Amino acid sequence: MAIEQLFEALPLHYVQHGISKFGAGNILLALFVIAAIGVLTDYAWMLYLRSKMPPGPLPLPIVGNTYQLPDNKPWIYFEELSKKYNTPLITYWIGRNPTVWINDAWAANELLDKRAGIYCSRPRMLVFAELGAGQNNLVNMITTTQAERDRFRVQRKLMHQGVGIQQVKRYRDFQNDESKVVAYDLLTSPEDYVEHFERYATSVVSIIGFGRRVGDPKDPIITEVIAVMHRAADLNVPGKTFPMLLETFPILAKVPTEYAPWKHGLGGKGKSHRGHDFFYSLAAEANENPGHEDCYAKMLFKEQPKYNLRPQEISALSGNLFGAGSDTSSSTLITAILAMRAFPETLIPAWEELDRVVGSDRSPSFEDEVNLPYMRALVKEVFRWRSVAIIGGQPHAPIQDDYYKGWLIPKSTWIQGNVWAIHRNEREFPDPDRFNPNRFIKDSPDARPFPGERGYMTFGWGRRVCSGQALAEQGTWLTVARLVWGFKIEPAVDGNGKPIPVDIFDYTNGLNMRPQPFKVSIKPRSEPIRQAIIREGEQALADLAQFEGVTKHRMSSFYKK
Numbered sequence: 001m002a003i004e005q006l007f008e009a010l011p012l013h014y015v016q017h018g019i020s021k022f023g024a025g026n027i028l029l030a031l032f033v034i035a036a037i038g039v040l041t042d043y044a045w046m047l048y049l050r051s052k053m054p055p056g057p058l059p060l061p062i063v064g065n066t067y068q069l070p071d072n073k074p075w076i077y078f079e080e081l082s083k084k085y086n087t088p089l090i091t092y093w094i095g096r097n098p099t100v101w102i103n104d105a106w107a108a109n110e111l112l113d114k115r116a117g118i119y120c121s122r123p124r125m126l127v128f129a130e131l132g133a134g135q136n137n138l139v140n141m142i143t144t145t146q147a148e149r150d151r152f153r154v155q156r157k158l159m160h161q162g163v164g165i166q167q168v169k170r171y172r173d174f175q176n177d178e179s180k181v182v183a184y185d186l187l188t189s190p191e192d193y194v195e196h197f198e199r200y201a202t203s204v205v206s207i208i209g210f211g212r213r214v215g216d217p218k219d220p221i222i223t224e225v226i227a228v229m230h231r232a233a234d235l236n237v238p239g240k241t242f243p244m245l246l247e248t249f250p251i252l253a254k255v256p257t258e259y260a261p262w263k264h265g266l267g268g269k270g271k272s273h274r275g276h277d278f279f280y281s282l283a284a285e286a287n288e289n290p291g292h293e294d295c296y297a298k299m300l301f302k303e304q305p306k307y308n309l310r311p312q313e314i315s316a317l318s319g320n321l322f323g324a325g326s327d328t329s330s331s332t333l334i335t336a337i338l339a340m341r342a343f344p345e346t347l348i349p350a351w352e353e354l355d356r357v358v359g360s361d362r363s364p365s366f367e368d369e370v371n372l373p374y375m376r377a378l379v380k381e382v383f384r385w386r387s388v389a390i391i392g393g394q395p396h397a398p399i400q401d402d403y404y405k406g407w408l409i410p411k412s413t414w415i416q417g418n419v420w421a422i423h424r425n426e427r428e429f430p431d432p433d434r435f436n437p438n439r440f441i442k443d444s445p446d447a448r449p450f451p452g453e454r455g456y457m458t459f460g461w462g463r464r465v466c467s468g469q470a471l472a473e474q475g476t477w478l479t480v481a482r483l484v485w486g487f488k489i490e491p492a493v494d495g496n497g498k499p500i501p502v503d504i505f506d507y508t509n510g511l512n513m514r515p516q517p518f519k520v521s522i523k524p525r526s527e528p529i530r531q532a533i534i535r536e537g538e539q540a541l542a543d544l545a546q547f548e549g550v551t552k553h554r555m556s557s558f559y560k561k
């Protein structure tokens, strides 16, 4: 920060005057000495902090450990480091910025859940926050001052009014209908399963938010928003290239975008609000449309005077439904298909249970959940096996200095929960890459103690735990149960009739990860089941007709402006 201010405050005429008085060589020498002292002092400070903080590799001056980072999936590397140092926490320096990586469920629970009041903030984030919606978006909100915490509470409350545990029960009918449409669509184009899942997830949040369903998998609201989410997820992986290096050299963010290739593709002054204008326009349009009085956008406009909501806040609150809810939920369903394809033996007990409790004439409903313990365990294992938010979403940050096992965790440090490492710890999940629902069956020899009642940390922690968790859990349960009930998930075959293998490690590199495209055969399990899927699908489409509608807004047109 001090460097930035100095840079900004250095008027040109001082420099010219200095050169004529002392000579360019002397000036350069003086600058070099000052810079060297600056770097050494800074490095001494880094080493001092390092001696107090959880262990990790030795950082270099200025660049820290940045250049030791692997090109891909750094969470695997951090898991290895944690094993190497034999500590649940490690410190890794991206430039001059230390990040504490939590690689163990019990440590994550102790710090982020039990000490939630301390670890409730986010750190200063340039790429994701300051060049975007900043404090207007709940996801980024720093909560170090009382005023910030008060605003955070308002935003969490408003999110809760939309997708809190009690609220999401109201959405079950149309969520169930949209899930029936997925099964119906899989009958005609099973090879497009990714599109069907994306349409389902987007449509559910679109009905909640804007009272409008999304019936066409090619609707730009799906393709454009998911593309933006993938780009954001890629940008936010800790890396040794720009834009992540901006986090450690914030001064570079001040350079005008036209002279700063490292900022291309990010927001910029005057342009960074385009995405927000888009979501605000969607919300305002929904607010003016007659009908669906209980949609989230209308609620926000109703509450606007009471909470003095800024347009950017309305935009972020409603946009988060898409941003946080559609890619995550659809990626989880893709993972479920991969798991079923790679571990077919896990479907046999599920089919036995579904056939006994539900039968072939209808698909499972929310009411069946209580009678389907194996299905419940299978869905929990989907959440555990390959969690979509693989580094726990955005970092947390403590609002004061804190200590864990004698190590210092300074105020505002980046704290990242390494869900990859947490969910692959042999102590809690023996043979962790095996998809094994028995881990979640009570008293099973494969079950192990795990902090918290759910048995996984897929949705984050403490006061920042995912606001949409209840919605995502109920929808994932229902849709996965329906897929298992309805379909045989088998190897696809190539031109020579040979089964096409799948790779359970072949995932994307984003902060929200999903399997790379893979081929699979999805066929109805029996004729009566096929008939039931058609019957229910057609009925669901008729029920959903009340939500048909089009928007005049396109995200791409906002970006072209």
Ligand code: HEM
Binding pocket: 138, 139, 140, 141, 156, 159, 163, 205, 320, 321, 324, 325, 326, 328, 329, 332, 388, 389, 392, 393, 394, 395, 396, 458, 459, 460, 461, 462, 463, 464, 465, 466, 467, 468, 469, 471, 472
């Ligand atoms: C499978 C689906 C989903 C997964 C795995 C997931 C996971 C996460 C994770 C890990 C976080 C960060 C938590 C933390 O910082 O400790 C998060 C935050 C958040 N999620 Fe989700 N999410 C999902 C679906 C949704 C949905 C459907 C919505 C909304 C409709 C949503 C809204 C949010 C919001 C608003 C936050 C920010 C909370 C805050 O910073 O206070 N998520 N989510």
